[in-house]
Amino acid sequence: MSTPGTPASTATSGALAVRVGVDQRDVDVAFEVAPGETVAILGPNGAGKSTTLEVISGLLRPDSGHVVLDGRVLTGPRAWVAPHTRRIALLAQDPLLFPHLSVLDNVAFGPRSTGSGRRDARAIAGRWLGAVDAVDLAERRPAELSGGQAQRVAVARALAAEPRVLLLDEPMAALDIAVAPALRQLLRDVLVDQTTVLVTHHVLDALLLADRVVVIEDGRVVEDGPTGVVLSRPRSAFAARFAGLNLIAGTATGTTTATGVRRPDGTVVHGVPADPAPRPDAPAVAVFRPSAVAVHRVAPGGSPRNALPVTITELEPLGDLVRVRSHDLAADVTPAAVADLRLAPGLPVTFVVKASEVDVFAS
Numbered sequence: 001m002s003t004p005g006t007p008a009s010t011a012t013s014g015a016l017a018v019r020v021g022v023d024q025r026d027v028d029v030a031f032e033v034a035p036g037e038t039v040a041i042l043g044p045n046g047a048g049k050s051t052t053l054e055v056i057s058g059l060l061r062p063d064s065g066h067v068v069l070d071g072r073v074l075t076g077p078r079a080w081v082a083p084h085t086r087r088i089a090l091l092a093q094d095p096l097l098f099p100h101l102s103v104l105d106n107v108a109f110g111p112r113s114t115g116s117g118r119r120d121a122r123a124i125a126g127r128w129l130g131a132v133d134a135v136d137l138a139e140r141r142p143a144e145l146s147g148g149q150a151q152r153v154a155v156a157r158a159l160a161a162e163p164r165v166l167l168l169d170e171p172m173a174a175l176d177i178a179v180a181p182a183l184r185q186l187l188r189d190v191l192v193d194q195t196t197v198l199v200t201h202h203v204l205d206a207l208l209l210a211d212r213v214v215v216i217e218d219g220r221v222v223e224d225g226p227t228g229v230v231l232s233r234p235r236s237a238f239a240a241r242f243a244g245l246n247l248i249a250g251t252a253t254g255t256t257t258a259t260g261v262r263r264p265d266g267t268v269v270h271g272v273p274a275d276p277a278p279r280p281d282a283p284a285v286a287v288f289r290p291s292a293v294a295v296h297r298v299a300p301g302g303s304p305r306n307a308l309p310v311t312i313t314e315l316e317p318l319g320d321l322v323r324v325r326s327h328d329l330a331a332d333v334t335p336a337a338v339a340d341l342r343l344a345p346g347l348p349v350t351f352v353v354k355a356s357e358v359d360v361f362a363s
């Protein structure tokens with residue numbers, strides 16, 4: 001970061017290579033983050049996301065693996081750099097501001113501890129408070145801040161220390177739903193060119209903040225790719241659910257061009273092959289939007305429709321619509337349709353989706 005008080009303009013450092021092996025937690029993941037890149041780590045509860053952040057920040061020593069930042073081994077078989085000298089900042093759900101210091105001195109803490117004099121540190125802090133739109137809060141104590149204000153100050157404090165890597169562990173999770181969009185926008189602005197690893201459960205965080213996503217399930221990386229690709233063409237059940245898409249996995253059908261996915265039970269979901277099309281018999285997934293699914297009490301005849309017999313597990317409101325769930329699959333229908341069809345959990349129905357609405361690609 002070249003100019004204090006403004007987001008960095010060019011990332012010259014922050015190349016991160018991580019491998020985390022923690023035997024007792026059955027976590028073994030590896031990924032890299034390019035200088036200036038923001039990578040979102042997604043995954044279900046207990047997948048290993050926090051363990052990964054703990055190892056990167058130096059709070060946990062893995063049984064095997066490494067953390068290498070700009071070519072320097074911070075964690076390794078024969079190396080160990082203490083957390084506070086790693087130049088890696090961790091921002092969690094709880095802002096953890098020092099209660100006895102003013103907002104300005106909280107933000108000045110980082111520059112002070114890296115050698116700036118009191119005046120310089122306060123000047124840097126003032127500029128970062130400007131960057132997060134919190135100059136008017138400078139003289140307050142943390143107890144006098146709202147949750148959203150405290151989190152803005154925590155962002156300023158983390159960045160004022162000029163970390164090479166910023167770790168964000170669900171930074172929006174503890175905030176009111178009304179405040180989260182403003183903080184998300186703020187992060188979008190200040191994370192430009194800041195190497196960042198973000199753990200989130202929110203699709204908007206990934207879409208708006210992350211260049212790439214890494215999906216972890218059961219302690220292993222199951223997807224790693226550009227955000228738009230992973231969320232529009234998920235290959236894992238978790239990423240599909242995260243993106244609000246239906247996903248059916250199996251093997252590609254066809255002899256030369258795959259036009260569907262054969263499920264383990266032998267049934268076939270027909271669709272439109274992506275380019276490049278998956279090879280016949282290769283692992284493949286069929287992906288479609290819940291809004292493309294119609295719900296019928298009696299299976300309709302006629303191709304080119306896919307008719308999937310399911311049992312409703314849950315109904316949940318979704319804006320003007322109702323999301324009808326059956327385990328991993330979902331259909332979005334109008335409240336009138338729910339009433340007409342008398343849909344309820346436990347009811348067997350048929351989810352119907354046109355083949356033209358289904359994308360088929362290699363997994």
Ligand SMILES: Nc1ncnc2c1ncn2[C@@H]1O[C@H](COP(=O)(O)OP(=O)(O)OP(=O)(O)O)[C@@H](O)[C@H]1O
Nearest residue numbers: 024025026027043044045046047048049050051052
């Ligand atoms: N302090 C600990 N001691 C032992 N096992 C732990 C500890 N913390 C987490 N685990 C286990 O390690 C595995 C990974 O947990 P981790 O907290 O990294 O998952 P996560 O993806 O961050 O989950 P969540 O989204 O619920 O925070 C889980 O099986 C968990 O039970």
